[in-house]
Amino acid sequence: MSGCGFFSRGAAVVATAATAVRASRVPRVFTVTHRPLHTSLQSRSFAKELFLGNIEQKGVFPFPEISQDELSEINQFVGPVERFFNDEVDSRKIDQEGKIPVDTLEKLKSLGLFGIQVPEEYGGLGLSNTMYARLGEIFSMDGSITVTLAAHQAIGLKGIILVGNEEQKAKYLPKLASGEHIAAFCLTEPASGSDAASIQTRATLSEDKKHFVLNGSKVWITNGGLASIFTVFAKTEVVDSDGSVKDKITAFIVERDFGGITNGKPEEKLGIRGSNTCEVHFENTRVPVENVLGEVGGGFKVAMNILNSGRFSMGSVVAGMLKKLIELTAEYACTRKQFNRNLSEFGLIQEKFALMAQKAYVMESMTYLTAGMLDQPGFPDCSIEAAMVKVFSSEAAWQCVSEALQILGGSGYMKDYPYERFLRDSRILLIFEGTNEILRLFIALTGLQHAGRILTSRIKELKRGNVSTVMETIGQKLRDSLGRTVDLGLSGNPAVVHPSLGDSANKLEENVYYFGRTVETLLLRFGKTIVEEQLVLKRVANILINLYGMTAVLSRASRSIRTGLPNHDHEVLLANMFCVEAYFQNLFSLTQLDKYAPENLDEQIKKVSQQILEKRAYICAHPLDRTS
């Protein structure tokens, strides 16, 4: 099986080698023993290095840990919160009434859950990303509360923490942290989803230059009806350095008391029905100039930073939900009898549990790895990693909840049980905080940009081409095609990855190496226009997500074995299982990325959709149609 996959890969490499000769270039591609090209500490993000075919071990191996003190601290929090969610939150009622009861909200506030990441000096809990992720596992028992809390602190007040000045922090954060004020993030407009240029809301400077007058409408604002503090993005006129006047986006902190703010009625939604989502209208709202968040005209970067920073926590939320779901369905499967056997004895049911456990394990590993990276000093850039966690966990959530429903059969479909609510609630995960499609493009393009910068110089040299580089390239391609063993330092002596995961580590290394080569080829083939090749970018992102997942589980399982955590043999099983699956998925995707790969149906896909969209209908004749 593996040999088979390997050969097809090898053959494809030969094919590209031939074309490579024609174009006469190619530098020495990264030697395995030493890693050149480290520009700065800041840009040495793990995911970006993967694009160059390297595994950056710092921060990833060993798996990040928290100290014993921190652990006991977080456990102190977790206990009461968990008890509260188990005993007092009636998710079914919240879902039916479309509203979180006031006393529930009050209790959440008293637990301090509205200021988890607000620094302690402003009255928050000041927890790290890792601890935030840990708490997220517990919120996940109720989707509406999760979303309400996330909209409040992951995006709503995040701007103040990230770019607010001292006065703004001192003025707003204490009340936000206590939950006295709830925050909302107002970016989306009827005409503007991810397109910042089409934002219509406008802020004009008043004549006394002390206020901005805000006008416009925002839609689908979570907490829009509850919030007292809004982070609003609006267009302002900014004089450029060359004297021209341009429209640029500026972020504002807007209090409801500024006046002129009205809400639409709460939207009826498929899931997370307890959360408050509505339109927010601003009409001549006067915002003092002190309330500009960041710089005037610098709102775009603020929005991007907020969005990029809020994503990783979805992984732990989904993992928490899956763990609970596994408990519920396992209970059912072990008690429900058919043909005198428990459901748990049937292979097709067992398979579903393995899938759920595997997905939960992978996303947990990815989340805490990312959180650990984020908690490292010096604001490391982990936006790609966070986006990967979001994409993986949201898709796994949808898949696993659906499988769980399948285990339950008809009961899963009934409103008497909570499962259909889980299904409805989890559907939004694929959509908000950047749809998965958009995030895939983000993952692929950000990485390609990084790889492109570094490869540009090399490729230029290679396009000029001299005999020695060409010969070197041919030699390397030949060696690749003969199936060299790749060693990126995971299984050296002493091995970074535990030997019981050695095979999987080798698979990861092989995937990473060929991924790096493929990225180089892609950049060479498409250049700048790769931005338009969305189907290619999707595969690049999928491979990267798998690679990141593989790394995370290998790192975590290795740590578990070495520190002797309970059931680490189970972890090894899950890790190896995922790595093998991901390995073959990656091989397939890499093959598809080759030129003229028969597995690649992109041309046909484009043609089919083009024909359909031209007619805006399904155009096949009915199977019962006749011509005579």
Place this chain on the structure above:
Amino acid sequence: MSWVQASLLARGLSRGWGGICSTALSGAPAQVSLQAARGLHRSAVIHRDDVWLVPQPPEPQRKPIKVPVLHEELFTPSANGEQDKASFLRAVRSFGEHSVRKRGHVDFIYLALRKMPEFGVERDLSVYNLLLDVFPKEVFRPRNIIQRIFVHYPRQQECGIAVLEQMERHGVMPNTETEFLLTQIFGRTSYPMLKFLRMKLWLTRFKNINPYPVPRDLPQDPLDLAKLSLRHMEPDLSAKVTVYQMSLPSESTGIDPIQPHIVGIQSPDQQAALARHNPSKPVFVEGPFPLWLRNKCVYYHILRADLPLPEEENVEEIPEEWNLYYPMKLDLEYSRSGWDNYEFDLDEVTEGPVFAMCMAGAHDQATLVKWIQGLQETNPTLAQIPVVFRLARSTGELLTTSRLEGQSPPDGPPKGQEEDEGLQTQPQQGQS
């Protein structure tokens, strides 16, 4: 193998023989020998189908003495002048009653075929089956190998083929009843049967071959027809059809509308392109161009501009702060390399942009100015752009000979225009 060749040869020869027979029967007796030689040497291919299969109706202007066609009287309009399916069926039935021995049935079928469009039954399968039913059964079936090799009763077989040909021309698919009749009349190994099988094979394949199907019955109202034609030409489904002016026929003639209809179509993309158009460059109203829809020809006009010069084409820049989620462009210094260029080296002739199309009841400038004025309401920039009318006098295209409808085509040739033949420009700056 050799037997097959022999039989094929025999069939070819028999075709020739068919030619001889048909010419012998219809042509002048003095030329029989000459035509026979031609028929033998060239086989049937030289005969143009219509000449060979459907004898031309006697044309009155060539033959001053009108020879009354046999059985013509059966198709004379009845007292109330109605010509419909019922009266046609009556005529066919009365032929059966009239001549029990079916004498002259071939002539009658040819006549009936010619008469079918007049009665409006040319697309009716049951009528064709009824016509085939006129043939006597079993008489023309070949009974031995010799008869099977040569064309047995060629004139009758040709007549049968003529029926099928007319069906084919009108897109009528034969059914099992047709097959049953043909086997009864001519047998399985006959030319009408071969024709039938070919029709069964090919008509189905050709029926939906047009990716842009035109409805079978075109609307009679010129306004509806114009809307249909504009939709037919415009690929963008978001395009909006606007009626700029309804036609008001003058009471006096009723034919020449004093206020012709004007219908235009414009897609949002075209509207955006027009808004981007450099106002110092003129736009042109050109036309009329012909468009054929089945047997109707309509004329349309376009509003277009010349292709902008390459240096004038402002390259769309991607704004810096556009996409909140992912980079819209990569900061790389190289682009797609030559070895991954999938496009062939084509000499593509790019045309200037077309901004709108219209169809009007009249093709003069006065009418088209009204169209431009109407367009200005939705395209404010058009007011600043000089509009040049380049109208051709002659459409250079045939008029429809709509003898079926028995009326003049809805869009006649352009008339009342000052320009001479050919394209002439008449700049008209700053409309409105």
